[in-house]
Amino acid sequence: xxxxxxxxxxxxxxxxxxxxxxxxxxxxxxxxxxxxxxxxxxxxxxxxxxxxxxxxxxxxxxxxxxxxxxxxxxxxxxxxxxxxxxxxxxxxxxxxxxxxxxxxxxxxxxxxxxxxxxxxxxxxxxxxxxxxxxxxxxxxxxxxxxxxxxxxxxxxxxxxxxxxxxxxxxxxxxxxxxxxxxxxxxxxxxxxxxxxxxxxxxxxxxxxxxxxxxxxxxxxxxxxxxxxxxxxxxxxxxxxxxxxxxxxxxxxxxxxxxxxxx
Numbered sequence: 001x002x003x004x005x006x007x008x009x010x011x012x013x014x015x016x017x018x019x020x021x022x023x024x025x026x027x028x029x030x031x032x033x034x035x036x037x038x039x040x041x042x043x044x045x046x047x048x049x050x051x052x053x054x055x056x057x058x059x060x061x062x063x064x065x066x067x068x069x070x071x072x073x074x075x076x077x078x079x080x081x082x083x084x085x086x087x088x089x090x091x092x093x094x095x096x097x098x099x100x101x102x103x104x105x106x107x108x109x110x111x112x113x114x115x116x117x118x119x120x121x122x123x124x125x126x127x128x129x130x131x132x133x134x135x136x137x138x139x140x141x142x143x144x145x146x147x148x149x150x151x152x153x154x155x156x157x158x159x160x161x162x163x164x165x166x167x168x169x170x171x172x173x174x175x176x177x178x179x180x181x182x183x184x185x186x187x188x189x190x191x192x193x194x195x196x197x198x199x200x201x202x203x204x205x206x207x208x209x210x211x212x213x214x215x216x217x218x219x220x221x222x223x224x225x226x227x228x229x230x231x232x233x234x235x236x237x238x239x240x241x242x243x244x245x246x247x248x249x250x251x252x253x254x255x256x257x258x259x260x261x262x
């Protein structure tokens with residue numbers, strides 16, 4: 001299992017399969033391959049299994065009851081098929097942690113890696129499972145109920161899913177890498193915190209546009225075949241930026257907590 005050739009083949013087959021089954025675009029498949037290389041070089045096959053669990057579970061949930069989510073996807077910039085930006089947004093911090101581990105070997109980089117995966121898993125489970133809630137979510141900016149799929153909104157179902165997503169990665173990390181109870185807690189707490197950061201950024205600074213044709217609030221630059229108009233947030237802060245920054249911030253804060261309180 002530790003044979004480098006086997007690992008490279010495993011990564012390549014996984015990336016190609018993601019493209020074949022329309023889970024990834026061509027650019028997303030290439031990005032997944034490169035991130036897999038960085039993670040495997042630093043954390044071995046167990047690191048790949050942790051990363052793979054996230055991508056597998058998120059892909060499954062994005063396809064689960066996809067017909068119900070069609071209307072929600074109209075609001076978003078991209079669909080359920082991940083391109084390189086989406087893959088980098090969710091796995092970029094994990095790759096950075098792996099490269100840092102290779103350059104400056106220390107167990108602390110693994111904690112950052114695991115937190116970033118826990119954050120991405122928490123956010124994805126919250127979005128995909130929370131969108132199936134029977135009650136509309138509450139928008140954090142106004143504390144009023146808003147349309148399902150709006151960034152910056154929360155529901156009870158989505159919150160429980162976010163907790164479950166972070167807890168699952170923390171438990172799997174602990175099992176695969178024999179972590180201490182404190183390390184397990186840090187991964188869980190800051191993994192969930194990454195989802196909270198994502199929600200807050202989505203509510204207060206993420207760009208929101210309005211379609212000039214149907215007047216729907218969306219996250220995309222184009223809708224109904226025409227260019228949309230920015231109505232809220234900062235233009236360059238899209239969903240990919242929010243996903244990357246929230247996971248990166250959670251990983252930084254989590255690793256600092258380990259360093260400070262060891």
